[in-house]
Amino acid sequence: MADVSEAVQDERLKQEGFATKLMKRPELGALAGVVAVTIFFLFTASDTMFTLSGVMNFMTPAAQLGILAIGAAMLMIGGEFDLSIGSMVAFSGLIFGAFVVTFGMPLVIAIPATFAIAAALGALNGTIVLKTGLPSFIVTLAFLFILRGASLVGLKIATGGSTQLRGVRDAVENDFLTPVFSGDAFTGLFAWLAKQEMIDRFSSGMPKVPGIPVEILWFVAFALIATYVLLRTPQGNWIFASGGDENAASNSGVPVRRVKISLFVLTACCATLVAIITVIDAGSTDARRGFMKEFEAIIAAVIGGCLLTGGYGSAIGAFFGAIIFGMVTIGLTYTTIDQDWFQVFLGAMLLAAVLFNNFIRKRVTGER
Amino acid sequence: MAGDTTFHHGAPKTDAQPIVQMRDIEKHFGNIIALAGVSFDVLAGECHCLLGDNGAGKSTFIKTMSGVHKPTKGEIFLNGKPMDFSSPRDAMEAGIATVFQDLAMIPLMSVTRNFFMGREPTKGKWLFKRMDIDKANAATMEAMREMGIKLRSPDQAVGTLSGGERQTVAIARAVYFGAKVLILDEPTSALGVRQTSNVLATIDRVRKQGVGVVFITHNVRHAMAVGDRFTVLNRGKTLGTARRGDITGNELQDLMAGGQEMAALEGSLGGTV
Ligand SMILES: Nc1ncnc2c1ncn2[C@@H]1O[C@H](COP(=O)(O)OP(=O)(O)OP(=O)(O)O)[C@@H](O)[C@H]1O
Numbered sequence: 001m002a003d004v005s006e007a008v009q010d011e012r013l014k015q016e017g018f019a020t021k022l023m024k025r026p027e028l029g030a031l032a033g034v035v036a037v038t039i040f041f042l043f044t045a046s047d048t049m050f051t052l053s054g055v056m057n058f059m060t061p062a063a064q065l066g067i068l069a070i071g072a073a074m075l076m077i078g079g080e081f082d083l084s085i086g087s088m089v090a091f092s093g094l095i096f097g098a099f100v101v102t103f104g105m106p107l108v109i110a111i112p113a114t115f116a117i118a119a120a121l122g123a124l125n126g127t128i129v130l131k132t133g134l135p136s137f138i139v140t141l142a143f144l145f146i147l148r149g150a151s152l153v154g155l156k157i158a159t160g161g162s163t164q165l166r167g168v169r170d171a172v173e174n175d176f177l178t179p180v181f182s183g184d185a186f187t188g189l190f191a192w193l194a195k196q197e198m199i200d201r202f203s204s205g206m207p208k209v210p211g212i213p214v215e216i217l218w219f220v221a222f223a224l225i226a227t228y229v230l231l232r233t234p235q236g237n238w239i240f241a242s243g244g245d246e247n248a249a250s251n252s253g254v255p256v257r258r259v260k261i262s263l264f265v266l267t268a269c270c271a272t273l274v275a276i277i278t279v280i281d282a283g284s285t286d287a288r289r290g291f292m293k294e295f296e297a298i299i300a301a302v303i304g305g306c307l308l309t310g311g312y313g314s315a316i317g318a319f320f321g322a323i324i325f326g327m328v329t330i331g332l333t334y335t336t337i338d339q340d341w342f343q344v345f346l347g348a349m350l351l352a353a354v355l356f357n358n359f360i361r362k363r364v365t366g367e368r
Numbered sequence: 369m370a371g372d373t374t375f376h377h378g379a380p381k382t383d384a385q386p387i388v389q390m391r392d393i394e395k396h397f398g399n400i401i402a403l404a405g406v407s408f409d410v411l412a413g414e415c416h417c418l419l420g421d422n423g424a425g426k427s428t429f430i431k432t433m434s435g436v437h438k439p440t441k442g443e444i445f446l447n448g449k450p451m452d453f454s455s456p457r458d459a460m461e462a463g464i465a466t467v468f469q470d471l472a473m474i475p476l477m478s479v480t481r482n483f484f485m486g487r488e489p490t491k492g493k494w495l496f497k498r499m500d501i502d503k504a505n506a507a508t509m510e511a512m513r514e515m516g517i518k519l520r521s522p523d524q525a526v527g528t529l530s531g532g533e534r535q536t537v538a539i540a541r542a543v544y545f546g547a548k549v550l551i552l553d554e555p556t557s558a559l560g561v562r563q564t565s566n567v568l569a570t571i572d573r574v575r576k577q578g579v580g581v582v583f584i585t586h587n588v589r590h591a592m593a594v595g596d597r598f599t600v601l602n603r604g605k606t607l608g609t610a611r612r613g614d615i616t617g618n619e620l621q622d623l624m625a626g627g628q629e630m631a632a633l634e635g636s637l638g639g640t641v
């Protein structure tokens with residue numbers, strides 16, 4: 001009997017081409033998007049957009065969003081949402097600002113302490129979702145408001161009535177950890193390259209681009225690590241399983257609760273990393289920090305191939321999704337196109353991505 | 369169909385100690401009494417069929433055996449020792465593997481990732497501890513080949529497999545991880561003729577390896593094709609266990625439906641059920 005079925009199976013085997021295989025990768029859509037957007041701006045934007053300084057210009061916001069988007073993507077693959085990421089950026093910014101300015105803590109203490117508080121809030125989010133069985137959508141929506149409001153109130157308390165906390169730059173200027181979270185990396189290399197006339201330089205001989213903004217390095221490193229974890233570790237398999245079918249996963253011995261709570265902690269920590277980077281960069285923090293970033297992060301994750309139903313997606317896709325975002329926001333300023341088209345573009349991109357993902361999912365599961 | 373195809377390999381050893389023994393199991397969900405005192409045991413290398421109509425309590429019963437539900441009352445013995453499972457993981461570690469009615473498979477994930485879900489093989493140390501993908505792929509292909517299914521590729525999504533193939537993946541997975549008792553909850557209910565006989569052949573193959581199989585079905589023909597012993601559940605109760613040869617298919621059918629009603633029905637349908 002087995003032989004019969006083998007023979008039948010064999011003759012029905014169609015060789016799977018490279019293209020079909022590629023089609024099944026979740027990040028394909030985002031990669032195609034990057035190519036399309038690049039071509040679009042090659043024709044419409046001024047040449048400066050794709051010079052080294054132009055690239056750094058759009059990669060910096062892409063990196064800040066991308067760190068959030070990769071966290072959001074991993075959580076979405078795990079089957080949950082976090083709408084509080086944007087507010088978490090503001091809240092962590094406040095905590096961090098208060099630690100370094102109001103309490104005068106050095107970064108070695110202030111940064112771990114800020115992460116610890118954020119992680120606790122992430123765990124709280126996750127615990128409420130898992131304990132009550134309510135959709136994470138609604139629970140984290142509540143935290144979107146709670147944290148935003150708490151940031152406002154906290155700022156007023158910390159500053160005595162203002163909604164902006166200044167003086168961060170002065171407080172961290174001489175800290176040995178500051179270069180890890182702000183400024184540019186590889187400045188020596190860039191200066192050398194400028195000297196060799198291999199990159200653009202000012203008439204003074206200084207390079208036009210002093211180095212790679214550190215957030216871009218964080219962004220790339222995080223994307224690589226997240227991809228590795230998802231595709232090459234048991235924990236990655238657990239994330240896909242938890243999002244694919246919670247019941248099946250836990251019946252097979254996957255610690256679903258632990259996986260999901262860790263992912264909520266991860267998104268909160270991503271928000272905190274972005275908060276620390278941007279607060280040091282700006283030298284101050286305010287209550288509008290991270291406003292609407294939760295939506296942008298989720299959109300970038302969806303453009304990157306994440307299904308809203310969970311269990312499918314990729315970190316590298318979110319990476320490309322965030323780059324598309326950065327290119328379009330900044331790219332429009334290099335064109336004669338009215339920048340207010342941005343939101344129209346955003347919505348259209350989201351719709352296209354969702355339709356495309358839906359189509360891909362049907363192919364992967366063979367329409368069953 | 370399988371009425372004329374039997375996969376039987378002779379009489380089971382009767383003097384053996386059961387691997388799992390369940391005594392007077394009761395399970396209440398609030399005021400619903402799903403099980404009202406069911407006793408059951410499984411020997412090594414036998415196929416013990418659990419029959420019953422929809423809602424008889426079959427799934428509930430095996431869920432108490434596999435650690436999903438805690439019985440409200442009753443005792444479970446594993447190799448003669450009392451056991452108290454608090455999670456499916458406990459039962460799995462004790463060698464009781466279950467292929468649930470819903471299969472516990474994730475359609476969007478590849479066969480390999482499903483196969484090793486929750487028990488991924490790893491290589492490397494500490495920070496570099498990672499999934500041994502090559503080993504996992506090879507083991508999956510091999511296990512599936514042994515079950516008579518040739519996979520296109522280990523990356524193939526489970527969603528693209530047929531019902532019988534999925535069922536076989538689930539069974540192969542349980543056997544691979546060293547199940548001593550394999551519980552199959554209605555593995556044939558959604559399958560066509562050939563797929564069904566494939567699954568029945570798989571049950572026979574697994575049994576020959578010395579695994580005790582609990583085969584749940586409401587199809588008497590499927591049960592008669594592979595079963596060594598038969599227990600019928602009816603409205604949360606059992607009327608005892610019959611050995612192969614001591615009972616006919618028709619008698620089992622009657623027991624499942626609660627006797628008289630079925631006899632009456634059968635009369636009016638001219639014995640076609
Ligand atoms: N979690 C639960 N809560 C309440 N009642 C339940 C629960 N699980 C099962 N029941 C009830 O227990 C009874 C037995 O259900 P069970 O699923 O064990 O039946 P079954 O024999 O497996 O039926 P089928 O052949 O349809 O799979 C049913 O009346 C069902 O409604």
Ligand SMILES: [Mg+2]
Pocket residue numbers: 426427428469553
């Ligand atoms: Mg059932």
